[in-house]
Amino acid sequence: MYALFRLAITTGMRQGELLGLRWEDIADRRIRIRQALHRTQDGHLYLGEPEGSTRTISIGVGDHRILDEHRRKQAEEKLQYAGSWAHPELVFVTRIGTWIRPRNLLRQFKQLARSTIYDTLLRQLC
Helix, strand or coil: CHHHHHHHHHHCCCHHHHHCCEHHHEECCEEEECCEEEECCCCCEEEECCCCCCEEEECCHHHHHHHHHHHHHHHHHHHHCCCCCCCCCECCCCCCCCCCCHHHHHHHHHHHHHHHHHHHHHHHHC
């Protein structure tokens, strides 16, 4: 999740754009936003056009390095779950290769924010 949250902060990409990002859309330190993960009223997920229009975002060397490391780790996970990896083209998926539900991503972000805040408070108090 580090790579996802880092890109969210450094690029300003929307949640659906991050969750719909494909490896083929990353090249030469640029990200081309061509699709996003959307949720219907009844909760079904689908990939479609991003809000607004397609665009290209430049990323720094640090972000590129983080994405390379993320890709390496994801390749190891794919080997572990061979045959059941649902979306090998996507950059950000669950540990078994399925879509990350937006609600679950928000839950993870809140947990991270809470743990970081508490950790910071504890350091300040000690």
